[in-house]
Amino acid sequence: MMTRFSRFCFVFLTAAALSGCATSNTEPSVEVAIAQAERDADKAAKIAQEIAQRIEEKSKVVAGGTERAEKSAPVTPESNRTRRTIEDEQEIFTEPQPYIGKTRIIRAKHEDTLLDLMREYNLGYVEIRAANPGMDVWLPGEGTEITLPTMHLIPDAPREGLVINLADMRMYSFVGDANNPKSFPIGVGREGLSTPMGKTTITHKKDGPTWRPTPRMRKEDPKLPAEVPPGEDNPLGTHAMYLGWPSYLIHGTNKPYSLGRRASSGCIRMYPEDIIKAFDQFPVGTKINVIRQPLKMAWIDGTLYLEAHAEETLADNIEREGLPLEYDVPENLFAQLRKKLGAQYQYLDWDQIRTILKERRGYPIAILSLEEIKRVEQQKEEDALKKAEEELRDASEADKTAKADAEAAEDDAEPVRSTVSKRGFN
Numbered sequence: 001m002m003t004r005f006s007r008f009c010f011v012f013l014t015a016a017a018l019s020g021c022a023t024s025n026t027e028p029s030v031e032v033a034i035a036q037a038e039r040d041a042d043k044a045a046k047i048a049q050e051i052a053q054r055i056e057e058k059s060k061v062v063a064g065g066t067e068r069a070e071k072s073a074p075v076t077p078e079s080n081r082t083r084r085t086i087e088d089e090q091e092i093f094t095e096p097q098p099y100i101g102k103t104r105i106i107r108a109k110h111e112d113t114l115l116d117l118m119r120e121y122n123l124g125y126v127e128i129r130a131a132n133p134g135m136d137v138w139l140p141g142e143g144t145e146i147t148l149p150t151m152h153l154i155p156d157a158p159r160e161g162l163v164i165n166l167a168d169m170r171m172y173s174f175v176g177d178a179n180n181p182k183s184f185p186i187g188v189g190r191e192g193l194s195t196p197m198g199k200t201t202i203t204h205k206k207d208g209p210t211w212r213p214t215p216r217m218r219k220e221d222p223k224l225p226a227e228v229p230p231g232e233d234n235p236l237g238t239h240a241m242y243l244g245w246p247s248y249l250i251h252g253t254n255k256p257y258s259l260g261r262r263a264s265s266g267c268i269r270m271y272p273e274d275i276i277k278a279f280d281q282f283p284v285g286t287k288i289n290v291i292r293q294p295l296k297m298a299w300i301d302g303t304l305y306l307e308a309h310a311e312e313t314l315a316d317n318i319e320r321e322g323l324p325l326e327y328d329v330p331e332n333l334f335a336q337l338r339k340k341l342g343a344q345y346q347y348l349d350w351d352q353i354r355t356i357l358k359e360r361r362g363y364p365i366a367i368l369s370l371e372e373i374k375r376v377e378q379q380k381e382e383d384a385l386k387k388a389e390e391e392l393r394d395a396s397e398a399d400k401t402a403k404a405d406a407e408a409a410e411d412d413a414e415p416v417r418s419t420v421s422k423r424g425f426n
Contacts, residue, residue: 092180093179094179096178097179099154100151100154100182100183101150102151103149103363105148106146107145108140108141108143108145110142112146113137113138113139113140114132115257117146117148119257119259122185122274123148123149123150123260124186124261125258125261125319126310126315126362127168127170129318129319130360130361131147131148131149131363132146132147133318133323133361135322137322147361149361152168152172152183153296153297153305153307153364155291156293158289159181160174160178161286161287161288162175162286162289163291164186164268164291166197168294169260169262171183171184171186171270173281175283175286176281184271186259186268187260187263187268187270188264188268189262190262190265191316193264193266194266195267196245196248196266198289199290200243200288201243201244202241202250202282202288203243205240205242206240206241208238209230209234209240209249210227210229211227211228211234212228213225213226217265233254235253235254236249236251237251237253237254237269237275239278240275241278247266248267248268249267250278251268252269252270252271252275253271253275255269256271256272262312294311295307295308295333295336296309298364299340300364302369303366304340304366304367305366306356308361308362309360309362310324310362324359324360327357328357329357333357344368347368347372347373347376349367
């Protein structure tokens, strides 16, 4: 199958070949066609050159959930970016809410890529791909609608310190204001080197950390140095926060496009601009709770939302193919729904829930509303009333029929009684 780049090249070469066939005695209509072809060729050449440049710039991105890039993407300082952060637009609450942010839909510009947009809107790679299944990562296409999964249900965990959900690959910060938590995309441990779950704390922090590869890393890659000093080649980025678990850190990265992937050796990565904020905001002693919740549910303004994330193998499939490819029903799903709904469990649309579980879009989707329950109950009452009225009518008709039959029987019996009476008299 031809890629977009190949098609552009094809147009360019075809147009160039046509223009090269022109002679001085060409017919006027052919001359017009050649002129148009030359114009198309110029346009195609410019587009092809631009795409080639973009692909070359992005070719260093970490791919396939592992660090396959020969050279890491450059660290872009926050001060040099025009980042459309949602923090400035976030509504301020005075009491705990079950969610943060709002899902957005934008139209792609000609130069947009999902990789650029994920960083611009503080998203991870898997979550932006999951929200836009099958979309071309490099060329979404000008005017294409892109869903930005910038709304997140809060995990079911105590609202204190940092809650890290490995399933949605995000960190939720309740430091400072538990009513208005902040959320950050993260990179987590790859298969075989999973980030541990449980509770720990930040024990100390380092501005300008030195990276010291573990014996395992140096065995896998003997070319690794004993240590890497602070600088642009340091995998820890500019800042690091050390945890109560030996060898596990929360740190920056010199490979920002690895965010939102299972790509680390177990540490938790943050965008270069996010780790600076985290370093300043999270003091030593901050509590950390690492959990795994692929399904999150919450009632919001009378509507129940379900947020389903791809984890582990499903996440790897989305990263590589843009789709989860497999269908997995969590064992505790029905228990969660019964706990959340009680008697209202009966109103769920199971076809919709199966679709949500298959697609794993990673943003909240409404599955039930109190208005819908009220409508269904009203319909049930109306149907019951209608049925009762029909039964009453049927009973009334049956009563009338019975009376008519009785009267007819009485009429039929009257001659018999008269005859019997006369015979008795005689």
